[in-house]
Amino acid sequence: MRADYVHPAEKIDEGSGWELIRKIVFGDGEDAIISELEEVGMEIVRKCDGLPLAIKVMAGVLFHKERTKTEWKKVVESDLWFRKEIKLSNALYLSYEDLPNHLKQCFLSCAFYHGISHRSDIIRLWVAEGFVIEELDSLMEVTAKDYYKELIARNLLQIDQRFEDGRLFVMHDVLRSFGEKLMEEEGIIISGENHCMNFQMASQGHRDSMSMMEGGCDLDDLQYLCNLNDLVISKLERARTTNFVLESKTFLRILTLGWTMHNNENNDEQSGEAERICKQLSPPATLEVLSINNFPGRQFPDWMVSTSLADLTFLALDKFPSCTALPPLGQLPNLKILHIEGGEAIKSIGPEFLGRRTPAFPKLEYLAFDSMRNWEEWVLRVAPIEDVHASNLNFFPNLEKCYFYDCPKLKNSIHPPTRLLQINGCPNLESMEKVGMLQLRKFEVVLPSEIKQLPKWISSLINMTLQSLQLFNMQCNSLVLDSCRKGKQNWHIIQHIPKVIIHSIGLETRLLRSPLVVSLVGRDPLAASLASHGRLAHRPLVASLASHCQLAYGI
Structure with missing residues (x-):
C-alpha cells in the first residue's frame, strides 16, 4: 500500500x-x-x-x-x-x-463523504446497506446512532464543534484516504449515494427508522414505512397525495416539512395546495420535534395545535410569508422551545396566540422572534375594555429566555415574564407592557447608532424589574454611553443594578460597573466583547435551537 x-x-x-x-x-x-x-x-x-x-x-x-x-x-x-x-x-x-466488523464497514463508508456531512445521511446509508445489526426492541436508527458515537469516541470521525449534539461530522483527509485505499485493496464496494426514500427496501423487511423524501413522489407510498422515527420531506410543492396521513406512524418523533419558494411569490392555487398537503400530513401524538420551512399557505393546519400533540417539545416556523396570524400555540402542553422566523405578513400578535386554555405555554422555556419584518405590535387585548390575561400569571410560567431579533417595525410589545430578555434590530420600539410578575435577571439590548438618547421604554423596563435585575448589557453609540456615566442624566437609572456593561458602537471602549468599581476601559472591541461576562449573544439560529433540543431530550 x-x-x-x-x-x-x-x-x-x-x-x-x-x-x-x-x-x-x-x-x-x-x-x-x-x-x-x-x-x-x-x-x-x-x-x-x-x-x-x-x-x-x-x-x-x-x-x-x-x-x-x-x-x-x-x-x-x-x-x-x-x-x-x-x-x-x-x-x-x-x-x-481493533474495530468490530460492523464498525469497519461503517468507518469505510464515511470515506465517501467529503467536507462537513450530516449524521442523518451516514446513518441512513448504514441502514440501507445492511451494516446495522438488528437488535430486539430497538430501532435500527437508534443502533446506528450508537455506532456513530463509537466512531466519534475512537477519533475516527470528528464532530463539528458548532453543534454540540454531533449532528455534523467530518473525516480527516488522511483517514478518508486511508479508508479509500483499504476499499481498493480489499475490493469492498459501498454505495456512496445519499439514500432518499427506498420503498422497496422497506417492503423487504428492513426496519426503516430515519428517512428523507423529496417531492415529486406519491406520499401515499409512506404507508410502507411502519417504523419511521425521523422524517424529512422537502420540495412539497411537487408532492402528490390523496388522503394519506402520518397518524399511524407511532414511532415518529421528528418531522420536518419543507417547500421551495422563489422570491416569496405564491398564488392562490399554490397556497391552497400547500394547505391541503400540510393538513393531510397530520402527525401522531408521539411527535416531539416539528419544523416547517418555507410554508406558502395562508394558515397553518389545525393539527398543529391539536391537544393530541401532547409530546411536542420543539417547534420551529421558518419563513411563512403569507400567514397573517399565528396559530394558538399556547395550548401545546409540553412545548419547551419555540422559534418563529420570517413571518412577513404578520403585523400584529394578539390574545389568539395564547389560546383559550390556561395556563398558556405552560412548559415553554425558550421563545425567539426573528426577522419579523412587518410586525408592529404584540398585545394581550383586542379592545380597551377587553383585557385577556394581562393581570394574571396564566401564561409563560417557565420562560427562561426571550429574543426579539430584526423586527424593524415593532413599536409596542408585552414584556413576557422571562429571566433573560434580548432585543436586537428593533429601532422603533416604544413600549413594553408589564404583564404578570416580572422576574427579569438579564436584560441585553443593541441600539442602532442613530439613536442618540436612552429610549424611555428601556428606563421604564429597568424600573419595573429593578428588584430582580442582575445584569444590564447594552450596545449603543457614544452619546448614550456617556449619558450613563456617574453623575450624568441616566446614571440614576442604572446605578442600583449589580452589573452593567455598556459597549459603544465603533469605539474601543466599554463601561463596566460592579458594586465596587466603575471604570471606562479602552481596549480592542472584540476582546472586550469576549471578556464580557454578559456579552450579547449572536443572532439566535434554528440550528442551535435544534441542537439544544436534541441535547435536552436525547433525540
Missing part, C-alpha cells in the same frame, strides 16, 4: 503526546491508574512518532481497552506496528483492525 495519501504534519513531543492520551482516555480522580500506565503509554506515543492524528486514534483504541498493563502491552506489541509503512499508517491500521 502506497503512502501517497499522507501529507506532512507537525509533530509534538512525547510529553504532549502522553497528555493528549490522558485527556482522551482518563477522567478526573484517576491519578493512580494514570501513573501505573504512564510507562507503557509513553511507548505507544513513541511508536506514533509524535504525529497528533496517530496519537488520537491510538487513544481511541486505548479508551476501549481494559486499563491494565497487560492489555496496553498487547497494543504496543501488535504486529501491525511492523508493517513497511510510516508510523501514521501503522497506527491507522491498528485502530482499524
Whole structure:
C-alpha cells in the first residue's frame, strides 16, 4: 500500500503526546491508574512518532481497552506496528483492525463523504446497506446512532464543534484516504449515494427508522414505512397525495416539512395546495420535534395545535410569508422551545396566540422572534375594555429566555415574564407592557447608532424589574454611553443594578460597573466583547435551537 495519501504534519513531543492520551482516555480522580500506565503509554506515543492524528486514534483504541498493563502491552506489541509503512499508517491500521466488523464497514463508508456531512445521511446509508445489526426492541436508527458515537469516541470521525449534539461530522483527509485505499485493496464496494426514500427496501423487511423524501413522489407510498422515527420531506410543492396521513406512524418523533419558494411569490392555487398537503400530513401524538420551512399557505393546519400533540417539545416556523396570524400555540402542553422566523405578513400578535386554555405555554422555556419584518405590535387585548390575561400569571410560567431579533417595525410589545430578555434590530420600539410578575435577571439590548438618547421604554423596563435585575448589557453609540456615566442624566437609572456593561458602537471602549468599581476601559472591541461576562449573544439560529433540543431530550 502506497503512502501517497499522507501529507506532512507537525509533530509534538512525547510529553504532549502522553497528555493528549490522558485527556482522551482518563477522567478526573484517576491519578493512580494514570501513573501505573504512564510507562507503557509513553511507548505507544513513541511508536506514533509524535504525529497528533496517530496519537488520537491510538487513544481511541486505548479508551476501549481494559486499563491494565497487560492489555496496553498487547497494543504496543501488535504486529501491525511492523508493517513497511510510516508510523501514521501503522497506527491507522491498528485502530482499524481493533474495530468490530460492523464498525469497519461503517468507518469505510464515511470515506465517501467529503467536507462537513450530516449524521442523518451516514446513518441512513448504514441502514440501507445492511451494516446495522438488528437488535430486539430497538430501532435500527437508534443502533446506528450508537455506532456513530463509537466512531466519534475512537477519533475516527470528528464532530463539528458548532453543534454540540454531533449532528455534523467530518473525516480527516488522511483517514478518508486511508479508508479509500483499504476499499481498493480489499475490493469492498459501498454505495456512496445519499439514500432518499427506498420503498422497496422497506417492503423487504428492513426496519426503516430515519428517512428523507423529496417531492415529486406519491406520499401515499409512506404507508410502507411502519417504523419511521425521523422524517424529512422537502420540495412539497411537487408532492402528490390523496388522503394519506402520518397518524399511524407511532414511532415518529421528528418531522420536518419543507417547500421551495422563489422570491416569496405564491398564488392562490399554490397556497391552497400547500394547505391541503400540510393538513393531510397530520402527525401522531408521539411527535416531539416539528419544523416547517418555507410554508406558502395562508394558515397553518389545525393539527398543529391539536391537544393530541401532547409530546411536542420543539417547534420551529421558518419563513411563512403569507400567514397573517399565528396559530394558538399556547395550548401545546409540553412545548419547551419555540422559534418563529420570517413571518412577513404578520403585523400584529394578539390574545389568539395564547389560546383559550390556561395556563398558556405552560412548559415553554425558550421563545425567539426573528426577522419579523412587518410586525408592529404584540398585545394581550383586542379592545380597551377587553383585557385577556394581562393581570394574571396564566401564561409563560417557565420562560427562561426571550429574543426579539430584526423586527424593524415593532413599536409596542408585552414584556413576557422571562429571566433573560434580548432585543436586537428593533429601532422603533416604544413600549413594553408589564404583564404578570416580572422576574427579569438579564436584560441585553443593541441600539442602532442613530439613536442618540436612552429610549424611555428601556428606563421604564429597568424600573419595573429593578428588584430582580442582575445584569444590564447594552450596545449603543457614544452619546448614550456617556449619558450613563456617574453623575450624568441616566446614571440614576442604572446605578442600583449589580452589573452593567455598556459597549459603544465603533469605539474601543466599554463601561463596566460592579458594586465596587466603575471604570471606562479602552481596549480592542472584540476582546472586550469576549471578556464580557454578559456579552450579547449572536443572532439566535434554528440550528442551535435544534441542537439544544436534541441535547435536552436525547433525540
